[in-house]
Ligand code: SF4
């Protein structure tokens with residue numbers, strides 16, 4: 001079973017269109033994972049039917065139990081994040097309250113409270129799902145607004161997908177990774193069989209490509225590159241391929257600019273399903289290059 005992760009140095013490069021097309025081309029042979037948990041959108045193309053829902057809890061938040069609190073003020077004095085405030089309740093009595101947004105979950109207030117008046121429940125940060133789609137099983141999530149620890153959630157999604165793929169003896173786990181080079185991307189990439197870096201022929205695309213290429217090198221994940229919309233700036237596309245070659249990153253092929261990508265998104269289908277044209281041919285060629293690359297890697 002091979003884990004193919006599709007990543008990009010920044011958002012909006014066409015990563016999800018590539019992931020959806022790969023899911024379509026590997027239909028029935030893989031489990032799909034949307035690891036872009038901060039801005040998940042693969043479901044807009046895959047239209048999942050949820051069959052399993054799980055809560056994602058991470059970290060803690062302090063909650064003051066006002067009926068036990070003796071208003072000594074120790075928690076306020078010790079909180080280094082300014083998350084506790086002294087206010088007045090409806091009866092004009094002093095009342096200590098925690099601002100859940102500012103609370104960093106360090107637990108100091110819980111330790112210093114002399115009357116054990118502060119509870120410290122686990123924080124509900126989102127939900128994750130196992131769903132059925134026309135291409136196979138999709139593992140995906142919704143992270144609560146402003147919730148942290150998206151890297152841990154990505155790890156959970158990948159573990160679940162791997163387990164499902166192994167049990168069903170499938171060939172692939174296809175991962176739509178997060179953009180950028182932060183914690184969720186590292187969690188998407190670590191230990192993957194191969195990474196496909198999707199980039200654009202622009203100055204920022206070239207810069208972001210170099211950052212993400214460096215990350216794959218550090219994490220020792222073999223990588224390939226695909227320049228999306230290469231024909232809007234063939235010169236820059238050539239420069240990116242040259243950089244890739246110098247960094248030991250093979251080309252998986254280019255994808256031409258075509259407004260049919262947007263039309264397919266609007267129609268809620270993958271590019272492969274939308275129309276069998278030259279654009280779909282580009283996506284197929286990239287998938288075939290990836291398949292060949294992973295097979296060669298396995299046979300080494
Ligand atoms: S858990 Fe830490 S950050 Fe949160 S209120 Fe208590 S002392 Fe402040």
Ligand code: SF4
Nearest residue numbers: 069070072073075113
């Ligand atoms: S330390 Fe405990 S008793 Fe004192 S104000 Fe805070 S919650 Fe109330």
